[in-house]
Amino acid sequence: MKLLLVVSNYPYEGHPYSGAFNERSALALRRLGHEVEVLAPRPYVPRGLSRLASRWSSYASIPEHETRAEIAVYRPAYAQLPLLGGALWSESCAYAVSAGEIARRHRRAPYDAILSFGLIGAGGIGWRLGRRLAVPAAGWATGNDVRVAPRSSFGKAVRRSLEKIDLVFYQSAELRACGAALLNVAPDEMDARRHAVLPRGVEEPPVLSSERRHELRRAVGLGEEQVVVLYLGRIAAPKGVFELAQAMARARERCPELICWMVGAKRGFDDSAKLARCGSVRLIDACAHEQIWDYFAAADIFAFPSHGEGMPNSLLEAMSTGLPAVAYAIPPIEEIDQGSGALLRVAPGDVHGLADALVSLARTPERRAALGRNGRARVYAAFLSADRMASAARRVAQLIETRGVSFSQFADRSAAAVRR
Known part of the structure; x- marks a missing residue:
């Protein structure tokens, strides 16, 4: 056609x-x-x-x-x-x-x-x-x-x-x-x-090797003991970025090895300037699509605290790589999960619950691995x-x-x- x-x-x-x-x-x-x-x-x-x-x-x-x-x-x-x-x-x-x-x-x-x-x-x-x-x-x-x-x-x-x-x-x-x-x-x-x-x-992801992960983390001075929470998307209040910053501040009090990268900043077009005043996250400029896979490879947890979505494509991309995800339980998240255990859900707006989820995942690598496997399987079954x-x-x-x-x-x- x-x-x-x-x-x-x-x-x-x-x-x-x-x-x-x-x-x-x-x-x-x-x-x-x-x-x-x-x-x-x-x-x-x-x-x-x-x-x-x-x-x-x-x-x-x-x-x-x-x-x-x-x-x-x-x-x-x-x-x-x-x-x-x-x-x-x-x-x-x-x-x-x-x-x-x-x-x-x-x-x-x-x-x-x-x-x-x-x-x-x-x-x-x-x-x-x-x-x-x-x-x-x-x-x-x-x-x-x-x-x-x-x-x-x-x-x-x-x-x-x-x-x-x-x-x-x-x-x-x-x-x-x-x-x-x-x-x-x-x-x-x-x-x-x-x-x-x-x-x-979303498209099928490229192969992300463990060697590439180690290379990327070494390049930015990260040790394997550190747990990277990644957010990738528009830096705007409706996306829950300020709540994620608050949750990270609370989570780091109990789990100092947690760090957060927020990828997607475009100053003058979003809330980057306001969020930059929060010391609990690192803002990273928006990148071309081919670069997102490196961030997924280097991260340990994907956080998606959006208040409303049509269908969260960046979340699906993260899940497709096997990256374990935590998200607010808005309707499309429930549609993605459907009882499959594909991701960890938190009540929308619950900053304490989000912090607890991040700490729990940071401390249990085996749970992260299981969640990542389930998420990847769910995307391949229904969202390619x-x-x-x-x-x-x-x-x-x-x-x-x-x-x-x-x-x-x-x-x-x-x-x-x-x-x-």
Whole structure:
């Protein structure tokens, strides 16, 4: 199949980890033999306003056309006034600047289907392009895109996407319930042919040898008696990073050999400056994806105290390497575990419980080893991206087979639009 992936963010040279999981999903589809192109509209903030925040000014450095890992990426710029207009900019305006070029590309080499990662912005662009080109449009609910106030502009935009996208995948059952709430129906009333729980999954990890672990730890002056607690992700309060810092301070009083690395800092974009004042953790800058495996190899415990996730991909990646994990027992964590003993769960917000869990794991290497084995087995059984993307592709292929019926009402209008 030839697929057009629509995303709100995708890595580029200046920010190689922005939208990293979107790129990994694209690569997984490509490895399965599908032809993939990416549409990632980028906001343009007027020069005077862009000086107010480094994030806004950085948008100007994003290239419009790029090829990454043999995948063509098109990033048209759409105007945006920060803090004004809500979903108008990322959906309607982004579609307006994208549609003409995508229609021309479709005329030269037709797309078989459109797949959106995220329903805010990307989802609205995806279903509109699907109708214009008369091809099926599928979309993924990834997390906060369906956790929006129903009456907000974003809530209304997501509801439209849920109603108009031909097939919606949800990273977790919790997100499917959020989608049902936006549609004002019970989850069991949703059409299973259109609304499916399907995590995107993570790639199979490289082989991490014990020699590599020893080499990495020696390079930073770590002895084997020290126990490294690793957090890898965005440095932001909703991710529980401040609670992890508090838990580490408590845990180190009983277990001084514990140390904590938090990987993912990007000053000016997150809460790194505030967290830097905590003496119980070491902040490390965000890194390219190929570097994360070294951190997993060097660490002893993975901590994931997030308050809410669609599906915690960094946690799944850590577990895939056999690194034992402790996490707040939010709904997607319960979905991952399902009684398998794949990870250690702590009540959300329980700093004392998190500290106790870290101390317990630090003092029992055999428990860490068992937890690591269970976690790795669970990821390989249910969360590898090759399997998940293959399942998604099969569902999309079924849509393509029926498009003669499903899309006949749009065919004449779409053909005329493409000719223009």
